[in-house]
Amino acid sequence: MSDRTCTLPEILRRLDHPDLPWALECVFTTFNRLMAIDPNQSWRKILYDAARVIVEFLGARAASIRLYDPRLNQMVSFGSFHMAEAEREVAIPFEESVAGRVVASQKAHTVPDIESDPAYKNKSVLNHGLRSLLAVPLSIPRFDPRAPDVQGAIQIYYAEANRAFTATEIEVAQLMAQRVSYVVARKQILDLRRMNEKKEWIVERIFAKLSQDRGIKLKDLFQPAVEELQDIIRIQSCSLFAVNEDETEAVLEAGWPVEGGYHTIGKTFRLAEHPYLNAVVRQGLPTGDFEAERVHPSYLLIKDPQKSFLVTADLRQFCRTHGIHSILYVPLRLADRVRYILVFDAVDRRRFFTDEEIEILTFFGKQLTQVLEIER
Numbered sequence: 001m002s003d004r005t006c007t008l009p010e011i012l013r014r015l016d017h018p019d020l021p022w023a024l025e026c027v028f029t030t031f032n033r034l035m036a037i038d039p040n041q042s043w044r045k046i047l048y049d050a051a052r053v054i055v056e057f058l059g060a061r062a063a064s065i066r067l068y069d070p071r072l073n074q075m076v077s078f079g080s081f082h083m084a085e086a087e088r089e090v091a092i093p094f095e096e097s098v099a100g101r102v103v104a105s106q107k108a109h110t111v112p113d114i115e116s117d118p119a120y121k122n123k124s125v126l127n128h129g130l131r132s133l134l135a136v137p138l139s140i141p142r143f144d145p146r147a148p149d150v151q152g153a154i155q156i157y158y159a160e161a162n163r164a165f166t167a168t169e170i171e172v173a174q175l176m177a178q179r180v181s182y183v184v185a186r187k188q189i190l191d192l193r194r195m196n197e198k199k200e201w202i203v204e205r206i207f208a209k210l211s212q213d214r215g216i217k218l219k220d221l222f223q224p225a226v227e228e229l230q231d232i233i234r235i236q237s238c239s240l241f242a243v244n245e246d247e248t249e250a251v252l253e254a255g256w257p258v259e260g261g262y263h264t265i266g267k268t269f270r271l272a273e274h275p276y277l278n279a280v281v282r283q284g285l286p287t288g289d290f291e292a293e294r295v296h297p298s299y300l301l302i303k304d305p306q307k308s309f310l311v312t313a314d315l316r317q318f319c320r321t322h323g324i325h326s327i328l329y330v331p332l333r334l335a336d337r338v339r340y341i342l343v344f345d346a347v348d349r350r351r352f353f354t355d356e357e358i359e360i361l362t363f364f365g366k367q368l369t370q371v372l373e374i375e376r
Contacts, residue, residue, distance in 0.1 A: 006030065008172055009059040030057045034179040039187040044079040046187060050180040051081035054156060058173060061130055061159045065138065066092070066099040067152035071289050075099040078152065083130075089122065096121070098135050099153040106151075108136045108174055110165045125157065132163035134170065136177045140184045154180070195356065198232045199363050218242075218332075218340060218372060219253040225368065226256045233360050237324075237345040239263050243271075243281055243338055250277050250341060262322050276302060276310040280329045281338045298362045300329040301353065325351040328358060330365040334372055342368070 006026040014023070030053065037049045051063035062082035066075040074091040094100035098120055102109050111117050111133040115126055120133065133155055140150040154177050205228045222240045229235060237257070241250040249270055255263025271278040279285050285295045292307040293300065303326050305311045305319040318324070324345045332340040342365050346352055353361075 007057055007059045008169065012166070012168065031176070031179060034176060035183065037183045039183060039190055041187075043184070043187070046183060047079040047180070048081055050176075050183065051079065051154065054154065054173065054176050054180075055081055057176070058134075058156060058169065059158075060134075060156045062128070062157040064155045064157075065152060066097075066155065067138075067140070067150055068094065068100070068103050075103070075153070083125075083128070083157075092121070098133065099155060102135045102137050102153040103151045106137050108134065108170045110134050110170070112164065113162045115161065129159050130157040131161040132158045132165075134158070134165055134173055136170070136173045138177050139181050141181065141188060191356070195359065198360055201232060202229070202360075202364055202367055218368065221368070221371065222254040223256055223258065225364075229364060233357055235344065236347040237261060237263075239343045241269070241277070241341040241343065243340065247271065247281055247337070250274075250281070274312060274315075276300065276308075276312075276315070276327075276329065277341065279310055280331050280341055283331075283338075298330070298365075299358060301358065302327040302329075303352065323348045326353060328353050328361060330362050332365055332369045332372070334369065339372070340368075 006029060011023045011026060033053050034050060037046055037053075039046065041049070047065045051065060055061070055063045062080065064080035064083050065078045067078045068074075069076050069091070072091065073094045075094055075097050076091045077089070092099070094103070096119075098109055098111060101119075111120050114120050114131055114133060115123065135153050135155045138152040138154050140152065142149050154173075156173060205225075219240060219242070226235060226238060235256070237255075239252055239256070240254040242253045243250050249268050252263060252265055252267045252269070255261050255265060269277055271281060279295070280300050283297070287295045287297065292304040293302055293310060300310075302308045302311060305324060305327060306316055311319075319327075322345075324347055326346040328344040328346075330342040330344070331338040332342065342361070344353070344361055
């Protein structure tokens, strides 16, 4: 590659005297940079690296990525390059934003002059020398027939005001966004492979333990099973409740860690007095992802114990005392009835459970249920 700047503006400037080998090498090198982004990184780091390549090649000043959250009907910030995240709104309305317009139409949108365009609300970008905008759609595959692909927009900012965007610039930006989708798809595939490997590991370890200890009770299997699980996921605190036959009470049968834990083994909880346990056993709540809870057929996630309507005053105080930020409840069913409940706490610096962790922990619960079925 020569010492000429490998950017689209440089290529377009030389159209009168084209150097085709250099131009092709420039384009191929740039797209290879996108495709070579490490898929083992976090989503935000992948999108940051992609935004950097796009900004540098298009001769832009900065870029940001927003993804559509259908639950909130908002466009949520998911990374940027050369933009201060602290100064950007975390979420903006879907209908009233350029990013939302791009997702709705699945077409590129330009803002030649941010200062004079009433549709672009966040004028603070002008303070950073960002005066025009090209936004293109971004689609992230989910590889799950039950879930639609994630839709979003890459917003590319330029220093020039009253900028006229060419058809070539728009087309190249859209092609680059498609390559970003391929990189994220590779990450999804790797994540699915890791998830399956973890699930296979759980099956092998738990059933290996069962084969060694036929007739073992769940409360006795609980501690060694959790300790095995520690090899693939960090568990800070968890407990096991047994639900009585008439589903009116739950007894705390086991807790982990045994040393230094805060579990009162043997304590009985009346379900009528503890809405969170009652919700797990009765499963009468509408499913959905709400502000302080997520209700799912396979689990109940208390995202914020201090705000959840399911949490009693005593449990709120308990959470404050022990630094519990969120709680995951996983029911274990036998013969269509909840017989046990696994409870996992996110403590101290850990503030939440990721979707991957929830999937692993619910799968762990299902494997324990199979153990119980075999023992019956």
